[in-house]
Amino acid sequence: MIVLVNQDDGPRSITLRYFVPGHTHMAADGVQGNIEKAIRRKKNVYDMQDMSEVMSKSSSNVTVVDMNISDFREWPNLCKSRSNRNRIPLFKHIAEAKFVKGEKKLFYKTRFTEEHHECDLLTAKAKQGKLAVPSSKNSNRGLQAVKKGKIIKDLVPLMPASRRQFWQDLPQSTDSIDLLGSIGDM
Numbered sequence: 001m002i003v004l005v006n007q008d009d010g011p012r013s014i015t016l017r018y019f020v021p022g023h024t025h026m027a028a029d030g031v032q033g034n035i036e037k038a039i040r041r042k043k044n045v046y047d048m049q050d051m052s053e054v055m056s057k058s059s060s061n062v063t064v065v066d067m068n069i070s071d072f073r074e075w076p077n078l079c080k081s082r083s084n085r086n087r088i089p090l091f092k093h094i095a096e097a098k099f100v101k102g103e104k105k106l107f108y109k110t111r112f113t114e115e116h117h118e119c120d121l122l123t124a125k126a127k128q129g130k131l132a133v134p135s136s137k138n139s140n141r142g143l144q145a146v147k148k149g150k151i152i153k154d155l156v157p158l159m160p161a162s163r164r165q166f167w168q169d170l171p172q173s174t175d176s177i178d179l180l181g182s183i184g185d186m
Contacts, residue, residue, distance in 0.1 A: 142173030
């Protein structure tokens with residue numbers, strides 16, 4: 001958000017307000033419930049085409065937007081690591097985050113009724129240079145050959161022949177990390 005707000009054509013500020021856990025209901029909750037019901041009715045969702053179809057049929061007010069690789073960007077991590085010395089707050093404690101043009105700081109509240117606190121979030125190198133929006137991605141991240149092989153060996157034979165191509169065409173990469181294996185590290 002610090003990068004986006006500080007672009008020449010960026011807004012004067014960006015404010016994110018987070019809901020209090022357990023005390024909120026959003027329209028998105030109802031949409032998600034309808035999608036879950038549609039998945040249960042379909043029983044088997046084999047690929048992204050099936051998922052897109054299920055989502056668009058889940059409700060008359062849902063529009064599915066299929067995204068392309070160029071819709072994504074490789075954002076570098078410009079933030080300092082959290083430590084006792086730099087006092088970067090945990091996201092779970094933030095009620096409001098605000099980013100202001102001309103500032104390279106996070107302004108935050110832990111309760112909506114208090115004043116903003118300031119947090120120096122960026123690394124020294126990020127603060128010195130011009131903060132640029134990264135280019136669009138031009139290649140898929142892919143998955144490791146071992147992971148793809150396991151999917152093709154264990155899951156693809158359980159699918160109708162007409163639904164297998166998506167999985168066989170998945171790009172491979174020796175550099176990609178297993179996102180399911182890294183969940184505990186987050």
